Amino acid sequence: MAESSKNRPLTRASVSEAHALIKPFIHLTPVVQCSTISSLASTPQSASTLPFSTSRPAHPKLNIFFKCENLQKVGAFKARGAFHALARLTEEELARGVITHSSGNHAQALALAARTKGVKAHIVMPSISTPSKIAATKGYGAEVVFSGSTAAEREAVVERIQKETGAVLVPPYDHPDIMLGQGTLALEFEEQVAEMCGQNETGSRGLDAVIAPAGGAGMLSGVAIALADNGVMVFGAEPEFEGADDIRRGLAADPPARIESVKTLTIADGLRTPVGIIPWTIVSDKKKIRGVFSVTEEQIKNAMRLLLERAKLFVEPSGAVGLAVALYNEEFRRIAEREGGEKGWNLGIVISGGNTTVEAIAKLFAVEKKEGERNAGIVGKDGKHVAENVAG
Numbered sequence: 001m002a003e004s005s006k007n008r009p010l011t012r013a014s015v016s017e018a019h020a021l022i023k024p025f026i027h028l029t030p031v032v033q034c035s036t037i038s039s040l041a042s043t044p045q046s047a048s049t050l051p052f053s054t055s056r057p058a059h060p061k062l063n064i065f066f067k068c069e070n071l072q073k074v075g076a077f078k079a080r081g082a083f084h085a086l087a088r089l090t091e092e093e094l095a096r097g098v099i100t101h102s103s104g105n106h107a108q109a110l111a112l113a114a115r116t117k118g119v120k121a122h123i124v125m126p127s128i129s130t131p132s133k134i135a136a137t138k139g140y141g142a143e144v145v146f147s148g149s150t151a152a153e154r155e156a157v158v159e160r161i162q163k164e165t166g167a168v169l170v171p172p173y174d175h176p177d178i179m180l181g182q183g184t185l186a187l188e189f190e191e192q193v194a195e196m197c198g199q200n201e202t203g204s205r206g207l208d209a210v211i212a213p214a215g216g217a218g219m220l221s222g223v224a225i226a227l228a229d230n231g232v233m234v235f236g237a238e239p240e241f242e243g244a245d246d247i248r249r250g251l252a253a254d255p256p257a258r259i260e261s262v263k264t265l266t267i268a269d270g271l272r273t274p275v276g277i278i279p280w281t282i283v284s285d286k287k288k289i290r291g292v293f294s295v296t297e298e299q300i301k302n303a304m305r306l307l308l309e310r311a312k313l314f315v316e317p318s319g320a321v322g323l324a325v326a327l328y329n330e331e332f333r334r335i336a337e338r339e340g341g342e343k344g345w346n347l348g349i350v351i352s353g354g355n356t357t358v359e360a361i362a363k364l365f366a367v368e369k370k371e372g373e374r375n376a377g378i379v380g381k382d383g384k385h386v387a388e389n390v391a392g
Contacts, residue, residue: 007176015226019184022083031192034311060336061344067189070354078109084181099167101154104133106172111140173218174276183222209233210348211322215271217279224288236292237325241266245294270318295324316356322349
């Protein structure tokens with residue numbers, strides 16, 4: 001990647017420059033709404049599902065907008081960062097080829113960007129990566145090499161191949177060019193919602209807040225760079241399974257500190273990596289990120305089910321984590337209730353990717369339900385909401 005002295009400043013203006021460079025190579029992904037999901041997110045959860053049965057459930061008013069990066073090229077926002085990173089490389093660097101490590105979405109994105117520019121791509125992928133993501137990466141012409149599942153194991157293989165080939169490393173998230181490229185989705189999101197709000201009953205007000213999923217936090221930090229100084233609150237979303245919520249835990253430490261290693265098999269496989277060094281400087285800045293919140297595996301699945309069945313959005317587990325926070329995380333919901341007031345919030349949620357398969361989804365939900373559970377039905381025969389663990 002570019003020398004640090006050549007890096008663009010982490011500003012909204014730099015995100016705009018990145019957008020101009022990559023527009024010919026990416027899709028302008030749609031923004032959609034689902035009135036049922038907004039209604040559910042605005043319904044108090046059942047007190048019986050909260051940590052303390054005497055707690056008063058939060059009652060926010062949320063008008064949700066989804067930025068559908070599941071419909072982006074390669075099925076994820078990662079295409080933005082990959083195309084921007086290659087656009088910043090010199091001809092000499094491109095001639096050496098590129099290399100990265102990724103569980104799947106950045107792998108596919110860099111493979112596509114490299115093929116578009118006629119560049120050799122070496123992709124290090126964990127052996128447990130989703131088969132469809134491996135197949136897609138190979139399909140774009142990249143050479144795939146397998147590794148262990150942790151960041152340290154991936155990086156060791158990358159170092160070996162770099163020594164053998166001289167390929168230029170294009171990190172999945174820990175570089176300004178990647179962060180700025182990912183942040184371009186936020187510029188589109190802001191403009192699209194403003195246009196939509198000018199044509200409906202919400203009036204001329206645009207986005208009040210955005211939730212974006214976070215693994216290495218290249219995208220979350222890019223969104224914050226683009227929006228935080230423009231009056232839009234930015235929040236992060238993580239799975240909590242097996243310590244995957246490293247950003248939340250790092251921010252809660254005294255003093256706050258980046259957690260360097262994460263080993264988790266959360267179903268949100270795109271979020272299994274620790275936060276990057278450079279993204280940490282953004283996500284740990286309270287002026288940029290209002291907070292990072294985590295959710296359980298079951299909550300992620302329920303959010304995914306809602307997106308599939310109600311919004312008709314084909315979404316991978318990682319892409320559903322932001323909605324899960326809006327539906328279930330009481331800390332976030334109390335902030336939204338308190339600060340949104342009677343007007344409520346126009347809440348943007350980034351659907352970060354859709355790289356999964358029918359078989360994977362079937363396996364994910366092929367668990368026998370306990371007697372009396374109502375997970376399968378979002379709406380009862382009377383048309384009323386009946387699944388407490390969906391939204392109350």
